[in-house]
Amino acid sequence: MNEIKIFAPATIANVSCGFDVLGLCLDTVGDEMVIRKTNKKGITISKLVGQDLPLETKKNVAGVAGLAMLEKLNLDHGFEIEIYKKIKAGSGIGSSAASSAGTVWAINELLGKPFATKELVPFAMQGEKLASGTAHADNVAPALLGGFSLVRSYDPLDIIKIPTPSELYATVIHPQIEVKTSDSRSVLKQNITLKKSIIQIGNLGGLISGLYTSDYDLISRSLHDEIVEPLRAILIPGFNEVKQNAIKCGALGAGISGSGPSIFALSKGKEMAEKVAKTMSETYKNLNIDYDIHVSKINANGCRAI
């Protein structure tokens, strides 16, 4: 195989009580990429459609992730990448992670899988490092592995795939506002109370348990974020209203996707997720804020050939 066309999924990091440790993979939201072997060594970004991003390999997350992977291989050839971006940069649903994860997943396929999928995570994390300054894993891990990924530890890196209840759907709304990464970082507090930490730990334990047992009620009861959401919500106009309306409508829970501005809701069943999408959309319509909206089953498998 010399060429592969793939779907590189969008992802939701943080997932309320899972701040900095949990991410999930979407199924109908993502980029398309074509990766082919070339005689030229290294990585070439030959095409980038849909977003204004640098083509230069070392300035592009796909390039950097690919180079990190090639460093571990001794190849006499290289790869050319075409990226068809559908995920908007800065939307908070893992745009850079999709490109980084997609690149290394595709190269691994073309080479006959020299690496286990989990081993690809550190390469993709190098793309995240270029994009945000931090080599975080909570978007690239679910993009590669699918379903829910728990980052148990960064040192050493330890990623655990958590099972996905079959009727779990996500609704994601992206209000067309800009939240600067520097702002979403600066509102965080370096110290928190032990009490809040314990509440968050209880909820994360409940969420993981609910995912293993497909206990939607427990998932719902656990989807709270005591620590980060109250601080970051103020950066997203309409957040509280959208969240409350989604829950009133029947969503299991809702929160900030990544560092925003996208807002996600989880629901049991596609019908409910679509009803929730309608409610979330109406809320932003009433606020006169433009938005993109997506409804997606949780993608249990991650990147895939198309």
Place this chain on the structure above:
Amino acid sequence: MNEIKIFAPATIANVSCGFDVLGLCLDTVGDEMVIRKTNKKGITISKLVGQDLPLETKKNVAGVAGLAMLEKLNLDHGFEIEIYKKIKAGSGIGSSAASSAGTVWAINELLGKPFATKELVPFAMQGEKLASGTAHADNVAPALLGGFSLVRSYDPLDIIKIPTPSELYATVIHPQIEVKTSDSRSVLKQNITLKKSIIQIGNLGGLISGLYTSDYDLISRSLHDEIVEPLRAILIPGFNEVKQNAIKCGALGAGISGSGPSIFALSKGKEMAEKVAKTMSETYKNLNIDYDIHVSKINANGCRAI
């Protein structure tokens, strides 16, 4: 049935990264109790063997837990309790919880189970409130439900039973030293760094995941406490040595049981748990500190009739 004799198990609260949210139930360490119906209303502690504890109903945790339960029932009779304490008070393996949980479990049996076992937890928590000032659930919940109990939330109370891998054994050593509850509380810090909280959350997620999948390696990797153990360890002479020796010997992990001074280790298989017991014992022998030592399978069922 007018009388029942029961085993009221000891428990390990906190379980490293599960500080304040997780507890587990022991199988071969615990008290015996006899509870019988009496014409006299209310709760009478008629016998208390093995510990110097008050017999007066309102000053005894079993009495207080029993009264909390009777308040919800309209009975024309009462109960008499004999307690044969084998768990030492202040050892850190749920001595008061065993008496509180045992009482309400036994009364529920004698009455033909008007309450689901989980509904008994709030009654038993009243005994804990008498004993320590705080109505905590992380000992009484596993004593009642067996296995591992997650306290997802106190407000509202939400207890989740987590499955127990079949080969999981606990070793518990109780050095004969006194750690004052006031000391073990005063060393705690009310504020922690966000970074430590995230590490703890990742580990708790890993531990819950490992328990669901019987992944002993993952359980082992997750058994860390970033927040409380480093502060409380200084109150327990020999803690670091005992812990390190247990892990060197092959234990999956080790930590402070409850607020100490008991130290627990978890192991895969009885043979390893006994090997670990030998190592832990030798460490305290070398330090000239007397100790009690227990090896127990995790008790998946909690209190039981004997």
